[in-house]
Amino acid sequence: MNQINLNNQISLSWDVHYTCNYRCPYCWFHGRWQQLANQNKYYSVAELLKFWTNIYKKYGLVQIQFIGGEPFVYPKFTELIKELSNIHNIVISSNLSTDIEKFIKEINTFNVHIEGTFHPLFANFDNFVRNMLVLKENGINNTVWYLAYPPQLKLIQHYKDKFKEYGITLSAMTFWGDYNGIKYPQGYTEQEKAVITPYLGDREGEKFQLKPKEVKGKLCRAGHLYANIKADGSVYRCGGNYPQLIGNFFYDGFKLLDNPVPCESEFCPCNEWAGLLVEGKEFIEAKTEEIGRLQISSTTEPKVGEIKKEINRSSIPPHCGFLTWDIHYACNYNCSYCNTPKPQDPPGKWDKDRDKVAYPGVERWLKIWEDIFRKYGSCEIHITGGEPFIYPSFMELITRLSQIHTLEIITNLASDVNDIVKNVTPDRVRIGTTFHPEFADLEVFLDKHIILRKHGFETWSNYVAYPPQLEKMIGYKKEFAKLNIPFNIQPFMGHFQGRDYPKSYTDLELYYLKNCYANDDVVNIKTIEWKTGTEYKNTKGKPCRMGQMYAKIYPIGDAYRCCADGSEKLGNLIDGTFELLDEALPCGCKQCFCWRCMLAGEEESWSRHWVVPEKREYKINV
Numbered sequence: 001m002n003q004i005n006l007n008n009q010i011s012l013s014w015d016v017h018y019t020c021n022y023r024c025p026y027c028w029f030h031g032r033w034q035q036l037a038n039q040n041k042y043y044s045v046a047e048l049l050k051f052w053t054n055i056y057k058k059y060g061l062v063q064i065q066f067i068g069g070e071p072f073v074y075p076k077f078t079e080l081i082k083e084l085s086n087i088h089n090i091v092i093s094s095n096l097s098t099d100i101e102k103f104i105k106e107i108n109t110f111n112v113h114i115e116g117t118f119h120p121l122f123a124n125f126d127n128f129v130r131n132m133l134v135l136k137e138n139g140i141n142n143t144v145w146y147l148a149y150p151p152q153l154k155l156i157q158h159y160k161d162k163f164k165e166y167g168i169t170l171s172a173m174t175f176w177g178d179y180n181g182i183k184y185p186q187g188y189t190e191q192e193k194a195v196i197t198p199y200l201g202d203r204e205g206e207k208f209q210l211k212p213k214e215v216k217g218k219l220c221r222a223g224h225l226y227a228n229i230k231a232d233g234s235v236y237r238c239g240g241n242y243p244q245l246i247g248n249f250f251y252d253g254f255k256l257l258d259n260p261v262p263c264e265s266e267f268c269p270c271n272e273w274a275g276l277l278v279e280g281k282e283f284i285e286a287k288t289e290e291i292g293r294l295q296i297s298s299t300t301e302p303k304v305g306e307i308k309k310e311i312n313r314s315s316i317p318p319h320c321g322f323l324t325w326d327i328h329y330a331c332n333y334n335c336s337y338c339n340t341p342k343p344q345d346p347p348g349k350w351d352k353d354r355d356k357v358a359y360p361g362v363e364r365w366l367k368i369w370e371d372i373f374r375k376y377g378s379c380e381i382h383i384t385g386g387e388p389f390i391y392p393s394f395m396e397l398i399t400r401l402s403q404i405h406t407l408e409i410i411t412n413l414a415s416d417v418n419d420i421v422k423n424v425t426p427d428r429v430r431i432g433t434t435f436h437p438e439f440a441d442l443e444v445f446l447d448k449h450i451i452l453r454k455h456g457f458e459t460w461s462n463y464v465a466y467p468p469q470l471e472k473m474i475g476y477k478k479e480f481a482k483l484n485i486p487f488n489i490q491p492f493m494g495h496f497q498g499r500d501y502p503k504s505y506t507d508l509e510l511y512y513l514k515n516c517y518a519n520d521d522v523v524n525i526k527t528i529e530w531k532t533g534t535e536y537k538n539t540k541g542k543p544c545r546m547g548q549m550y551a552k553i554y555p556i557g558d559a560y561r562c563c564a565d566g567s568e569k570l571g572n573l574i575d576g577t578f579e580l581l582d583e584a585l586p587c588g589c590k591q592c593f594c595w596r597c598m599l600a601g602e603e604e605s606w607s608r609h610w611v612v613p614e615k616r617e618y619k620i621n622v
Helices: 032-038 043-057 077-084 099-108 125-137 150-164 188-198 364-374 394-401 417-423 442-454 468-483 506-514 522-532 601-610
Strands: 011-015 064-067 089-094 111-119 143-148 169-176 176-179 183-184 227-229 235-238 245-248 324-328 382-385 406-411 431-434 459-465 488-489 494-497 499-501 550-553 558-560 569-572
Touching: 064 245, 077 089, 077 099, 099 125, 111 125, 125 150, 143 150, 143 188, 150 169, 150 188, 150 235, 169 188, 364 394, 394 406, 394 417, 417 442, 431 499, 442 459, 442 468, 459 506, 468 488, 468 506, 488 522, 506 522
Parallel strands: 011 064, 011 227, 064 089, 089 111, 111 143, 143 169, 324 382, 324 550, 382 406, 406 431, 431 459, 459 488
Antiparallel strands: 176 183, 227 235, 235 245, 494 499, 550 558, 558 569
């Protein structure tokens, strides 16, 4: 049964429309279909995406539970799910009367879960099983729901055995309604209860009710972390028998309740209480005046009476967390100017264990990044290395990771860009490249940029101003300019012919650098002036948001406020100790490497340079 996730993720059930191809006598809407259909409001996919994007901006990724009616007969339903699953988790409750295999092929299943409910009065068993096996084979679901409607009780064991032949589990839900003048579930006889109990399913670990649970007056998060959206957009706290209206989803300004409030329903027929009632030692006491929105840690629950300070990072420039992740230092190139750790480097050359790498696997990394999402919302992850695309199962990792965080990937572009186009979308991923003339062919490199840009991806190229590469630099830049591709110059950091770069560039070398960009090219001007000066900027003691809105993560999982020597450690992602700072703190480093450092009070000068992907067309000059 679809779950209400209380790990600070909001869950919204949506009666998407009151239309169904079945007419089950036990349905909530039996005898009222025509009347209820007048409430159906059908918007275009683009319009619905706009409404749900507004929810994302307010609350981050939420779980959308599609109910109805039958969701799969909703107009352009596959197209809608394909778009919505890019920004939210999707749960669909369905009678599985559609072609599930075709649907699965057209969507990304990472954020989509489908619940199948078997209705023996209308469903063809063979077709239903065929669709359930598709769900099972795709790792989506392996449980069938069956309603314990009195006339269907004698068939529970029969169908449980039949589904078991295919490795499918059957779970029962209790019937709420009237049958033969008897009100259920309180009307179940002891004999009927004995039949149902072995098969009874649950929600949030609580079995469906054979005896209605009284909830009136109890403090509940319905309306706060959960709500039910009707087909006309009306939003109620829950699906109880006396739900409270809290707004309309299709109106600007819709918002959830700020706090849990007492329940107004006598009973909770959908078992929503199991995940929403504020009771028990794991929750904050109801009478605490400062209760506010709960911030439940993914690793520890707040103690009774304890209020965890919530930091609204969306209100602090640059308005989301930015995390640079050196995923590993392996590379398929061996550029002579590379300054990342290499196998031939002597032990101890790199401090902080930067040359060590942890490979916990895709599933473990996704769990780690989901925990980051629950704590800090959707972040921008800048993935670099080494070459990210040779990291084990990297394409699978970014395909799934980009569903909850936006990504900027720095690559030498040696991999097949068609894999990028097939697996990720330009509104979630930006592709930064570095052109290495020692290994890459310019024409092939530019062709790959063209493919990415034709599919809407934002791309640019970096170029290392290594002394032997300076003379050809301006010529390369002109070729990139023909295609309107930004060409960012990175001063060489290292040793060449006995000189320490970047501070040792000669006048002739500086001439090559500074004649390679225009006077309005802010990125190159700032980068070159900052790194070729005789001293790096002194920021020590100045309050900085690095560590609050930014972290540098090394391959072993260690995280620091920034990449400068002496920066403060923030913990480790893999062992669960990583925490961003709650506020801007004084910089503790002697020298600052980055002109985009987040000095508090100087947000106007740097915040516009911290950006996330936008879904738009990028101009290609040909």
